[in-house]
Amino acid sequence: MATKILHISDLHFEAQPETLYPGVNQHLRVAAELLAAEHPDLIIVSGDLTSHGSRNRKELEMARDWLLRLDAPVLAVPGNHDLGANPLRGQEYPETEAYEFLALRKTNYGSVFSPEPVTMHDLPTVAVIGIALREEDPDGALPRLESTLDSVTKPVILVGHYPLAPTRATGPLATFAFHEFIPHTASRLRRVIASHPVVRLYAAGHVHACTAQPLAPHCLQVTAGGLGPGPSLYRVYTISGAQLHFETRFGTGPLGFWEQLVPEFDYAPEYHLGHHHERNGQQTLY
């Protein structure tokens, strides 16, 4: 029997009144019906479940309750809006990326989702591992990840928020990646992936675009759009035998994103929705 995993990202739930992305909660309410109808074995969420979660715990509770209603196991990791990435960003963006000088288990994210920086969901064909990362790794996520990867015998899908390989050569994503968020820690994570061939897929978010790039000879990096604010899509991974097939399906929210944030950037469908080979393809697991 094939294993079916859904990958969603960047939901950006907001407490009322919605200020950053008005209408986002309604897009997510409708998208929930599509996701539930897929009857997946697991749903992975690669961060930014909320817009102000590190400041407002209620938004994380909204995201948690929405996920519970999907009636499938969930593995989530925090994004920079759920768990501030570093103190500098927190100072600069206190409403959306507040930095919590606390142990992970005491942060808003840690108390609503998972107090552990590394989480695992073991499926018959693949191990899915999530990592919560902050700059300088105050939570000890990287050593935990390394020891988990050393002991795992199945192929691994690793879930993190920040893409590690460049996603687009031009436009806003040429500069928007991990650099201002986890500059040093991202290269450490990349080294861990490079030295563990068992990691076959790195499932990320953050860039609000559907992208796919090689991250290491053995590992493909994919990102999954922004289900709430846009581009509203989700990925479906079907694992059968030694192959992971991926395809991309549309949600019901906006199909753009960056043209709203960067006025000089015109909306480009493939920039947001990915080229054909980024939307659909396969990755060998063994």
Ligand SMILES: [Fe+2]
């Ligand atoms: Fe986001």
Ligand SMILES: [Fe+2]
């Ligand atoms: Fe993000």
